[in-house]
Amino acid sequence: MKEAMNAKPEKQGNTDVSRRRFLGYAGGLAGAALLLDSCKKEDEPVISSGDGVMDLGMNDTGLLNLIFVISQVEAAFFEQVVLTPFSTNSDEIGLITRMRDHKTAHKELIRTYLDGKGTHVTTDFSAINFGNKDGVLENAELLANISTGNCNEAARLLISDKHVEIVAKMGSVNARHAAAISNMRSLGNFFGPVDAIGEEPGILPANAIATINRFLTTKVSGNNLPNK
């Protein structure tokens, strides 16, 4: 188990909505939108939807929060690969190191944009043998595919054009990662989930979450996210 690269301190003190006041809001929304206070400090309990699950919130902030969560998992996964590499091939490990850096940029951007109120997750990769190249790359491709497909679907679900733009900017880089990993797994394979009409189908938030939860200690839910 490894904390998802959240060890570094973040900006504090710029929260303009107090915890108490926020909980009032959340109550009014019948449990929705718990995004705005998600366990910022270590000594605070996890705000959950009642079953030990962290709700990601709603609307654009919720969708960006999901991207924040996926990016944390990917960054932590790639970081583990770098720490315990399956190979001495500097080309492969070099690419994965760089993917880690890109995902660090994605998660820190969204963390900052959400003003520190995004959901911090703790990853659990105990089921994965990081010495096994096939297993590592299979999971790496899975994560990159989820990341790409989630961005594809989010573009349709997001409201703000500014948010669509940033998601599209990250989405194609995620697709580059996915294709590069696919080629590492099997030389000459780049197109993964691309369908018969040359499109990479989107992945609904609920489906992305179902997969990403496999890598989380405390699970997340997207019950209040747009999902159709």
Place this chain on the structure above:
Amino acid sequence: MKINDIIKYFEQAEEGSTATTRRSALKDFGVKVAMASLPFAAGSLYTKKANAQSKETLINILNYLLKLELIVAEFYTQAYGTANLIPAAFSTQFQSVVDQNKSHVATLQRLVTELGGTPYTIIDTDIDITGGRGSGNGEFVNSLSNFTTFIVQAQYFTDGAVRLYKGQIFEVLTDNITVRALMNIHSTKARQATFIRFTRKYMDGTKINPWITGTNTDTTNTAVQRMYAGESITEQLGIYLPGLNGFDNITIDVSTEAFDEPINKVDGENIINRFIKG
């Protein structure tokens, strides 16, 4: 807007959303909810365009992307017509790219037709893949003469397609079907770019990664560079990325690589019209 109003809006939208219309009313409602339910800084950054894009605007955008696709299709047709240019080791992948691009043409044509427009057409002989506006003697005149020049132009077209599509995705937001198609195509283009970049490295030994660093320093070709202008941005959503939150691994290069930048329609037209007989 009060919280109870938001809930009401939300309930109404849930009910209404079963009747799927091409233009989603859900998004208009969503703006109000989002504006009201974001009691922090991000809320102020909502800048959704107030009005739906007109059908004419959407048709123009789709036809512009269609023009790009037809140019690229002709590029590959001529490449396939040149002996020993497409490397045999990657013929399957190149064929996938060509087939995917054919599908993209078909999808764009269908969307234009559905919107009541006429899909853009051009006769092959009016496409000048050298970028010479019909002279046949443009900046890419050597592209078919050897693999090195060919693969650089292929990279230019695929990275460029990612950027040109991306530039239109947030221009078509009110039409869910078009947003979905452009986004899903655009991610395939990014995979194609990864393939082309890998092939260039594999066949040619060029030190190149699957992503775009800065303004793509792997080539100094002026014509190619035109497609990479604006790729070296290190700030997103008003946030400066290098070293963000103390993460030293977010270097300047990483900051530029982690985000593919869009090209707007005016700049995109300027680039691709070079391949059309003037």
